[in-house]
Amino acid sequence: MKNRNRDPDCPVRTVLDRIGDKWAVLVITTLGEEGTMRFNHLYETIGDISQKMLTVTLKKLQEDGLVSRKMYQEIPPRVEYTLTDTGVTLVPLLNALAEWANANMKGIKKSRSVYAEVN
Amino acid sequence: MKNRNRDPDCPVRTVLDRIGDKWAVLVITTLGEEGTMRFNHLYETIGDISQKMLTVTLKKLQEDGLVSRKMYQEIPPRVEYTLTDTGVTLVPLLNALAEWANANMKGIKKSRSVYAEVN
DNA sequence: CTGTATCCTAACGGATACTG
């Protein structure tokens, strides 16, 4: 495998700086579940994201070509976001992580409380 | 699937707050490749992590029960870190992400440059 | 409805020096 040390172009880091972002993961998995969504729908579905972070995250994902944006010339405005083909390929990986989280959260929480008692 | 909205105990968020951390991912995948490693070995292999962040990250991973720490009473001191069984189960998922990154980095970089030109 | 623009605070995390 390619040596990752001190390599600014390391793919792992390139992608981690993006999908390592909690909001990006949430947006991608949500779009993966619901398909095309409007801005407000995403905003309400994710729930605890701020408007600002949703905007920023969507822009970054568009920039990376993972999400596409379609704007309708209507009043009031309507904007729809959809995963691109590339974006879709990321969904199963993130879902696998989500499943891992579900399967292991209990153990992790227990470990944390044990650790807290000892220290 | 469990509704993730406004749920502070959401497993996905619990895990994302940890593996969403770039340093944690790097430590886990590195230990996954190399097996047991000493502090300095990890420090040098990862390369651009600071001593402080390595210490902090290892502590958090121990707290979650993903990494175990073994200290030898020697002079100079020797400390070895190893993935726990739980930690090991996370490795293939992270490696899958790394492979995804390798496969898609080119397209992502291209998308970014196109985006940069237009805007 | 779908954003943009500021302000502002907590935290992240690097650099450095010190310790057992």
Place this chain on the structure above:
DNA sequence: CAGTATCCGTTAGGATACAG
């Protein structure tokens, strides 16, 4: 060798107000 302690600049990101 394997950390700890401290300082300190940068940034993430929430709150709020405003705009097209």
